[in-house]
Amino acid sequence: MKRGLIITCLIGLMAGLAVQAQETNAPPPPPTNAPAWGGGRNRPMMENILGPRILDELALTADQKTKYDALEKDFKSEVAKAREANQGDMRKMREEMRKLHRSYIDKVRAFLTDAQKGQLDQAMERARSMRGGRGGPGGPPPQAPPPPAGE
Secondary structure (H helix, E strand, O other), rough: HHHHHHHHHHHHHHHHHHHHOOOOOOOOOOOOOOOOOOOOOOOHHHHHHHHHHHHHHHHHHHHHHHHHHHHHHHHHHHHHHHHHHHHHOHHHHHHHHHHHHHHHHHHHHHHHHHHHHHHHHHHHHHHHHOOOOOOOOOOOOOOOOOOOOOO
C-alpha cells in the first residue's frame, strides 16, 4: 500500500514538473526558412516586393493583384537565387538585394494608376524616413532657409 502511494505521488510530482517546464518563457527557435545571416528578420521589404500596409493603401484591383502575385512569386525565387549565389559576401548580397528590389518596384509601377503611383511614392518615402534613409536618422538633411525676398 505504501509503495503504491509513493509511486502515485512521484507520478503526480513528475507531471507537475513537466507542465511547469512547458510554461517557461524561453524564446521560440528561429524559423527554419530564415537565412543564416539573419537578413530575413525585421526586413519585410527584402522578403516581399511591398509590405502588407503599402499593399492595403494601394487597394489593387483584381487584375493588378494577379499581376502583383506573379511578380511576387518571381521576386521570391530571384531572392533565393541571389542569397544562394552570395552566401559569403554580405555587402555584395545587400547590393544585389537592393538592385533586385528596385527592379521589381519599377515592374509594379508599370501597372499602377497615377494615383496609386503617388501613394506608393509617399509610402516608400515614409518608410525611408522611418529607418533613417538618405541623410542619416530622421530623413534627409534640413534645407537652408531661402534668402529674404528684399535682397
